[in-house]
Amino acid sequence: MNFSEYKRRLNAEPRSQDPELLAARNHDARYAEAAAEAAAFEHKLEQALAVPHDSDAFLATLRDAMEQDRKPGKARWLALAASLSMAVGLSVLLYWNHASYRSINHYVQEHYAHDGPELLARAATLTGPMAAKQTNEILASFGVSANPALSDRVRFIKFCPSVHGRGAHMVLSTTEGLVTVMYMPKTSISKPMLFEVDGQRAEVVSLELGAAAIVGASEQAGQELEAVLREALVAAAASDSVDT
Amino acid sequence: MSNKSGVTARFEALALTHNTALYRYALWLCGNDALAKDLVQETFLRAWKAFHRLQDKRAAKSWLITILRREYARTFERKVPPFTDLEGLELEEPSELTPEARAERDLLRRSIAALQPRYREPLLLQVVMGLSCDEIALQLGIGKNAVMTQLHRARAQLKEKLQRDGITGNIHELF
Numbered sequence: 366m367n368f369s370e371y372k373r374r375l376n377a378e379p380r381s382q383d384p385e386l387l388a389a390r391n392h393d394a395r396y397a398e399a400a401a402e403a404a405a406f407e408h409k410l411e412q413a414l415a416v417p418h419d420s421d422a423f424l425a426t427l428r429d430a431m432e433q434d435r436k437p438g439k440a441r442w443l444a445l446a447a448s449l450s451m452a453v454g455l456s457v458l459l460y461w462n463h464a465s466y467r468s469i470n471h472y473v474q475e476h477y478a479h480d481g482p483e484l485l486a487r488a489a490t491l492t493g494p495m496a497a498k499q500t501n502e503i504l505a506s507f508g509v510s511a512n513p514a515l516s517d518r519v520r521f522i523k524f525c526p527s528v529h530g531r532g533a534h535m536v537l538s539t540t541e542g543l544v545t546v547m548y549m550p551k552t553s554i555s556k557p558m559l560f561e562v563d564g565q566r567a568e569v570v571s572l573e574l575g576a577a578a579i580v581g582a583s584e585q586a587g588q589e590l591e592a593v594l595r596e597a598l599v600a601a602a603a604s605d606s607v608d609t
Numbered sequence: 610m611s612n613k614s615g616v617t618a619r620f621e622a623l624a625l626t627h628n629t630a631l632y633r634y635a636l637w638l639c640g641n642d643a644l645a646k647d648l649v650q651e652t653f654l655r656a657w658k659a660f661h662r663l664q665d666k667r668a669a670k671s672w673l674i675t676i677l678r679r680e681y682a683r684t685f686e687r688k689v690p691p692f693t694d695l696e697g698l699e700l701e702e703p704s705e706l707t708p709e710a711r712a713e714r715d716l717l718r719r720s721i722a723a724l725q726p727r728y729r730e731p732l733l734l735q736v737v738m739g740l741s742c743d744e745i746a747l748q749l750g751i752g753k754n755a756v757m758t759q760l761h762r763a764r765a766q767l768k769e770k771l772q773r774d775g776i777t778g779n780i781h782e783l784f
Contacts, residue, residue: 376764377757378742406768407736413717414737418632420625423646427624427653431617524646531643 371396375403422502426524429499469569470560472528473547473578477562480534481545481580488520488536488543495519503533507550508601509574515597528552532575539590544582546590548598550575573599620660623669624653631677634737637729638681640722648684652677674738674748713771720770728763731756 366374366389374386390400494500497516503524504511511519518537525534529551537544554576558569567580570591577594579587628649635645635652655676656663663672706714721729734740734748742760746753 373761374757376761378760379764406764409714409717410721410732410736410764410767413714413721414633414637414733416633416636418629420629423628423632423649424621424624427628427650428621430650430654431620431657524643526641526643 368395368399372399375399379403379407422506425502426499429496469528469549469552469554469558469576469578473560473567473569473580474562476525476527476534476547477545477567477580481563484521484523484534484536485543485545485581491520493520494538495522504548504598505601507531507533507548507574509550509598510601512597514593518593537590537593539582539586541583541586544586544590545578545580546594547578547580548575548594549577552576570594616660619666620657623656623666623673627670627673628653630738631673634674634733635677635681637721637733637737648677648680651680655680670738671740671744671748674734674740678748716774717767717771720767724763724766728759728766731759732763735760 366385371386371389374381374383378386386400389396391397494517497511497513500511500516500519500522503522506524515537518539519535520538520543521534521536523534525532525547527547527549529549532550533548535546535548537546552575554569554571557571560567562580565581566583566587567578568582568587568591569576569578572595575598577591577598579590579594582590631649631652632645635648636642639645639648652673656673663669721732724732731745731749734745735742740748742753742756745756749756
């Protein structure tokens with residue numbers, strides 16, 4: 366194998382244990398040097414690609430999601446989801462253009478169109494609040510803690526993209542029924558916003574940490590939820606000190 | 610242990626083994642942390658529903674990759690979002706790295722993100738997922754020679770970028 370071919374093979378398979386490559390490396394110092402350089406580069410490449418990942422948190426979230434799937438009502442949820450699939454399928458194409466949200470209004474519109482109805486349908490099949498542990502874990506990742514007044518209302522929660530980085534998509538129960546809340550922990554607004562989403566009232570309110578869009582609540586239920594969110598979504602340390 | 614809990618335990622072991630690599634693969638594929646987490650969760654939920662169909666556990670990794678790629682393709686079929694989010698990630702900073710090594714790693718990350726998808730994806734499948742060239746060829750539906758060419762070009766571009774802009778070059782542009 367000539368040197369040029371050898372280097373090409375190294376670039377394609379630097380970890381290869383092909384006897385032909387090993388023999389070439391052991392036969393000639395120039396080949397051995399190229400192999401050492403390739404191994405060093407590969408180490409850098411592996412380090413660069415090894416972005417951090419919280420495996421424990423992921424597995425906890427996955428277990429909860431699997432548990433939700435096992436509960437009675439799954440068939441009903443699937444039926445509802447199927448009926449919504451066409452709308453979701455169309456909206457997903459718009460939704461993923463997240464990097465170019467023109468405004469918070471635009472984000473809320475597209476996010477709700479993406480999976481708002483589907484998650485409402487899923488939450489509607491559940492008989493009680495989501496496990497407080499999962500709610501707390503997700504909210505804690507944003508540096509906020511949920512009090513029981515909030516976690517008792519959470520029928521569904523998941524991570525989701527927001528205008529600025531990661532956020533949470535929640536379905537909360539109110540006296541009027543289920544309401545969608547999109548929590549944007551890194552978004553700040555100077556004044557409340559009010560608009561329509563899919564024919565429903567939507568408002569974006571400012572919180573101690575970030576902002577939240579409340580979709581599908583009447584003015585009264587919206588005010589009720591806003592108070593709950595303001596009370597609950599505060600910096601974890603501040604919340605702890607109140608508790609103690 | 611009941612059969613049901615045994616199946617759950619086997620699936621959880623599978624998730625434990627592969628979730629980090631799949632997350633990294635998804636992240637470098639779509640370039641967005643939250644979307645990558647969603648993709649991986651959806652992958653495992655779909656895998657869980659079809660777990661009874663997985664006969665050969667040695668095929669599990671390829672099976673999961675197939676599900677994730679299908680999910681990614683379904684989602685991004687017509688509109689691929691710009692690869693923009695890596696800059697915002699809080700990436701681990703091993704303490705043993707010198708400032709120069711960190712700068713070089715960051716440059717390498719930006720260069721990987723800038724690779725064309727046809728070069729980046731085989732590289733991810735090889736380095737992150739640990740697939741052989743034959744397995745990558747199967748996943749991507751192309752020949753082994755084409756895979757090797759793409760891998761060679763991917764690394765050649767990254768090395769060229771490092772040599773041009775790396776620690777012997779424009780390192781100060783990084784700060």
